[in-house]
Amino acid sequence: MWLQRELVLDPHPRGFHLVTREVVAGLPELGDLRVGLAHLFLQHTSASLTLNENASPDVRRDFRAYFDEAVPEDAPYWTHRLEGPDDMPAHIKGSLLGISLTLPVSDGRLALGTWQGIYLCEHRDDGGARRLLATLWGEAGG
Amino acid sequence: MWLQRELVLDPHPRGFHLVTREVVAGLPELGDLRVGLAHLFLQHTSASLTLNENASPDVRRDFRAYFDEAVPEDAPYWTHRLEGPDDMPAHIKGSLLGISLTLPVSDGRLALGTWQGIYLCEHRDDGGARRLLATLWGEAGG
Amino acid sequence: MWLQRELVLDPHPRGFHLVTREVVAGLPELGDLRVGLAHLFLQHTSASLTLNENASPDVRRDFRAYFDEAVPEDAPYWTHRLEGPDDMPAHIKGSLLGISLTLPVSDGRLALGTWQGIYLCEHRDDGGARRLLATLWGEAGG
Numbered sequence: 001m002w003l004q005r006e007l008v009l010d011p012h013p014r015g016f017h018l019v020t021r022e023v024v025a026g027l028p029e030l031g032d033l034r035v036g037l038a039h040l041f042l043q044h045t046s047a048s049l050t051l052n053e054n055a056s057p058d059v060r061r062d063f064r065a066y067f068d069e070a071v072p073e074d075a076p077y078w079t080h081r082l083e084g085p086d087d088m089p090a091h092i093k094g095s096l097l098g099i100s101l102t103l104p105v106s107d108g109r110l111a112l113g114t115w116q117g118i119y120l121c122e123h124r125d126d127g128g129a130r131r132l133l134a135t136l137w138g139e140a141g142g
Numbered sequence: 143m144w145l146q147r148e149l150v151l152d153p154h155p156r157g158f159h160l161v162t163r164e165v166v167a168g169l170p171e172l173g174d175l176r177v178g179l180a181h182l183f184l185q186h187t188s189a190s191l192t193l194n195e196n197a198s199p200d201v202r203r204d205f206r207a208y209f210d211e212a213v214p215e216d217a218p219y220w221t222h223r224l225e226g227p228d229d230m231p232a233h234i235k236g237s238l239l240g241i242s243l244t245l246p247v248s249d250g251r252l253a254l255g256t257w258q259g260i261y262l263c264e265h266r267d268d269g270g271a272r273r274l275l276a277t278l279w280g281e282a283g284g
Numbered sequence: 285m286w287l288q289r290e291l292v293l294d295p296h297p298r299g300f301h302l303v304t305r306e307v308v309a310g311l312p313e314l315g316d317l318r319v320g321l322a323h324l325f326l327q328h329t330s331a332s333l334t335l336n337e338n339a340s341p342d343v344r345r346d347f348r349a350y351f352d353e354a355v356p357e358d359a360p361y362w363t364h365r366l367e368g369p370d371d372m373p374a375h376i377k378g379s380l381l382g383i384s385l386t387l388p389v390s391d392g393r394l395a396l397g398t399w400q401g402i403y404l405c406e407h408r409d410d411g412g413a414r415r416l417l418a419t420l421w422g423e424a425g426g
Contacts, residue, residue, distance in 0.1 A: 002423050004319045004390060035146045037181060037277060039321060041388050043397030045337045050237040053187045058222040059233055065219035066234050070212070070354070077349035080342040091343055092350050095334040095381055097237055099400075102244055102386055104183050104277050106146060111275055113185030116241075133395055135321060135388050137422075138279075139144050177288045179323060179419060192379040195329045200364040201375055207361035208376050212354070239379055244386055246325050246419050248288060253417055255327030258383075280421075281286050 001036070003029050003136040008129050012122045014086070016052075016060040020118045024110065027134055031108040036138015038110060041100040043131045046090035046123050048097035054117025063119075067093050090123035097121050105138055143178070145171050145278040153271050154264045156228070158194075158202040162260045166252065169276055173250040178280015180252060183242040185273045188232035188265050190239035196259025205261070209235050232265035239263050247280055285320070287313050287420040292413050296406045298370070300336075300344040304402045308394065311418055315392040320422015322394060325384040327415045330374035330407050332381035338401025347403070351377050374407035381405050389422055 007026040009019060023040065024030065030038065040049055053059045071092045073085040080088045101118065104111040120130065149168040151161060165182065166172065172180065182191055195201045213234045215227040222230045243260065246253040262272065291310040293303060307324065308314065314322065324333055337343045355376045357369040364372045385402065388395040404414065 002319050004388065004395075035144050035277070037279075039386060039388060041386075041395075043395070043400065045335065045397070045399050051187070051241055052233055052237050056222055059230070062220055062222050062230050063234065063237070065221075066213070066217070069217070069219065071350070075350070075353070077353065078346055079349075080340055080346050088343070088346050091336055092347065095336050095347070095403075098240065098382065099335055100386060102181060102183075102242060104146065104181060104275050106275075111183075111185070113187070113273070115187050116185065119237075131397070133388050133390075135319070137321075177286050177419070179421075193329070193383055194375055194379050198364055201372070204362055204364050204372050205376065205379070207363075208355070208359070211359070211361065240382065244323060244384060246288065246323060246417050248417075253325075253327070255329070255415070257329050258327065261379075 001138060001140045005134050007132045007134055009120055009132055011128050012120060014122055014125050016063040017120045018054060018117045019120045023118055027136065029136060030105060032140050033105045033108060033138045034141035036105040036136060038103045038105055039100065039135040041133045043133060046094050047127055047130050048094050048099055048121035049101045050097045050119045050121055051101060051116045052119055053115050055115060086125050093123045143280060143282045147276050149274045149276055151262055151272045151274055154262060156264055156267050158205040159262045160196060160259045161262045165260055169278065171278060172247060174282050175247045175250060175280045176283035178247040178278060180245045180247055181242065181277040183275045185275060188236050189269055189272050190236050190241055190263035191243045192239045192261050192263055193243060193258045194261055195257050197257065228267050235265045285422060285424045289418050291416045291418055293404055293416055295412050296404060298406055298409050300347040301404045302338060302401045303404045307402055311420065313420060314389060316424050317389045317392060317422045318425035320389040320420060322387045322389055323384065323419040325417045327417060330378050331411055331414050332378050332383055332405035333385045334381045334403045334405055335385060335400045336403055337399050339399065370409050377407045
């Protein structure tokens with residue numbers, strides 16, 4: 001069984017946002033898979049997907065604080081500045097965290113750990129809606 | 143051919159630990175795959191999997207030194223401190239290094255480079271045993 | 285449909301290099317896939333693959349500047365120094381950026397976003413040619 005579908009994630013401000021519910025809601029065919037995988041892929045270069053703690057909003061706030069500090073806007077070595085001070089740091093953060101996730105599927109559900117949730121990491125101040133190409137494959141019978 | 147199995151990795155202290163042997167020993171069905179892939183997925187938010195140099199223990203020691211320096215416990219911007227000073231840095235390190243690996247399988251074996259080994263990156267001081275969900279798929283005939 | 289093939293990437297100097305064209309040229313069977321995935325895997329521990337902006341050479345130059353600053357050669361905590369000052373930073377950068385990519389395939393082409401390109405991230409000064417093991421799988425009919 002193969003399925004490929006583009007999902008559109010609503011615009012989010014710069015920061016780390018839990019989107020597990022939107023992603024699962026957009027992929028009802030997950031329920032048909034007994035065993036398989038889901039590949040989630042952002043078609044962008046200034047946003048990321050990662051898995052992390054799904055309960056405390058302060059964890060997501062601290063993610064933003066850390067990455068803004070670790071990849072500073074005012075670093076003297078940036079030469080690519082045409083699109084604004086958040087642009088080059090957004091590219092770097094995009095690659096540090098990565099633009100895709102491959103997740104296991106078991107008995108019709110994403111096989112995430114209890115505390116794992118999918119984060120959309122929006123690295124631009126005004127990134128707009130984000131296109132996510134999802135691919136599911138595996139054995140039917142969920 | 144599809145196989146999905148939970149492996150449990152023994153508790154390790156904070157640091158970077160070579161676990162290639164345990165993972166391969168837990169997946170004897172690798173030998174049945176002529177060509178395919180192995181997806182290894184930690185169901186946690188404060189540990190990672192990565193591939194790196196499999197020979198020198200000093201490489202793994204330097205990994206710990208680097209990540210403890212790059213993601214400091216005493217940073218002024220942490221607000222999520224309830225679970226101890228190693229908690230929030232562990233979440234960040236978890237996402238910097240990632241919680242899963244997708245590895246090629248050829249002729250019944252993981253097709254790793256000569257110097258590549260699988261690291262369990264334990265970011266907590268007392269993380270305990272870690273659950274790894276492994277998924278194998280491909281063409282039989284190894 | 286399954287295909288696995290080793291590609292050899294020409295030697296590159298330390299830095300970030302766009303290799304989308306070489307990779308696609310080495311995998312003409314992409315054209316046979318209606319829907320599927322491509323897994324690209326470096327069999328090394330001191331180089332990476334990432335996706336990022338495919339237009340401006342200054343973005344790739346800034347990637348090098350950032351990572352050379354974030355993972356300094358002269359850090360006091362390196363103990364693994366036998367293979368030269370660029371060795372241990374190369375291992376760390378290798379794991380920060382990762383050694384593999386999983387890319388969606390649609391209608392016979394890599395389904396990349398408009399601005400996405402494949403970067404070979406060469407972390408050694410003299411890394412030489414790099415072996416990339418590519419695995420394609422999916423449904424034929426592209």
